[in-house]
Amino acid sequence: MFTKENLLKLIKNTKGRLALLAIAVSLVIPLLLSDNYMLHILTLIVIFTIYASSWNLLASSGQGSLGHAAFLGIGGFTSSLLAINLGIPPIVGIFLAATLSAAIGFLIGITCVRLKAWFLAMVTFGFSIIASTLFSEFDEVTHAILGFRTPPLLFSSRLPFYYFAVLISIACVAVLYFIMKSKMGLAFKAIHQNEAEARMIGLNTAKYKLYAFVLSTFFAGLSGAIYAHFQRYIHISIFSADNSFMPLMMSVIGGLGTIEGPVIGSVIMVFIDHFLINIDPFLNSALSPLFPAVSNVGPNIRLVGLGIFLVIVVILLPKGITSLLRKLYYYVRTEIIQSE
């Protein structure tokens, strides 16, 4: 995979250059920061990149899951509980957790392969609710209702953790890239476009849909396990619907079915989540008199604005922000470089 020729090829095309640039930036950025909070946010972005990319792989095979938080939670709880009860080191635990998540994903996948898109979305959503209920029902084993402190993953300081997460994330995105470029990725695309026709040309659609499910839930479980060890705390709220819808929003705003979409999307959504909150005091002081029903209007006005912004973005850029970047790139190439 990493022969000299391949590396040379990577440097020669623009996509490869951009990917290398992104990797370089992600490696250098923390060295320029003195601020721990920023590093925390960067690590969150990196973890959510894995999560959103895993969801995106499943969506690229035409299976839009609305319950991926179930696998995030299963991954997180498995690795944390293994570490606490059996003393399994988290660095091994995260992969065991991902494997268990994939095994459960396999079982859910089997029930889902016969279903059409909307039916599948509901089954996955229902599964996340059932998983959440089971985890709170068996609280003596899971300690989910009150939550518990999770052990650190090898190192407890932030910077090494960031680099570890970046490396895992690069590996995951690279694996997903090769899957999407392979014959299997083509099959996913064919199924997404028209399942009946894909079956007609001889694709075993059930098999490929199941592959997509297992791969996607593996990476979702992995991201959940890393997330739990990163937050150093895990709680039943990891199964929330917000966590299920998050990768959808990240993938759609970035660019559905593309490899870079979820990466861009997770940067945008995590930044919005953590920094937009800073305008609350301003909104509060400026607009408070208009709304007598609420004492603290800042968050609500901000969220209305965010909602309007998200709707407008997706109306103007139905294929996500990456489509804008592509257009820009072609414009630069055809108009500016050729006219020289």
Place this chain on the structure above:
Amino acid sequence: MIDATILLWGVAIGSIYVLLATGLNLIFGVMKLVNFAHGELLMLGAYVSYSITTGLGLDVYLSIFVSMGVIALVGLGVERLAFRRVLGADKLNEIFVSLGLILIFDNVAVLIWGEDSKLLTSPFKGMGLHFGDVFLRYDLLIAFAVVVAILVGLLFLINKTKVGMAMRATSQKSQASMLMGINIEHIYIFTFMLGAVLAGAAGTLFGIIFPFNPYIGALPTIKTFAIIILGGLGSIKGAIVGGLLFGIAENLASATLGSIWGDAVAFALLIAVLILRPKGLFGEKGD
């Protein structure tokens, strides 16, 4: 032991689900649109009734008509400004738009009405019929009757009128009906508004029976989707049976296993039905 009261409450919440589900089913059937913000229309409907009854002193049951009208206009706005523009793109874009709309509606409702729980005061508060141990609130009976009346009207509209025929044609093949001279753009607007009207009525009925706050919309929507999938997409009969089944299953499970089990059992029922019948209970055969 199964208490008859639990069953009754199951039927009550079920019949509100039925209204929501029929509206959503119409929108999905005709426009092939996935509107996850449908429950927000129910929430707004309840609040419109609240404002009308506390502000103007109108009877809650008459305020249903106002709330249906206002929500129809909201539906018109939502269809024109948001959904129309993403129709035909990926279905996941429609969900994305719905999530944006949920943010907007929830927070606008908080800004206008505040976050506290509200309840519509019914003129029949505390009144009802006694059957042995079972106490049957008049409000539940009226809600049930209103739902039945609306459904009868709806079936008449769909099956006997020209607009209904155009809607059925559009749901079968939108391009062919366009060639037959149906203005499907108008049919889309009409269908979406009709769905919104049903949600508005459901909102008022919900507000009379259950306390509500700006965040009640989200879960009913997802359950409603589960219901129309349980019943079979595009089938009104399916939506009715599915809605009642879902409401009863949820209430029975909450009462016997504990409140956290309500949603889980309802969704487990859905998954079980789909494993046995991938197209739902009354879903159409074929691909």
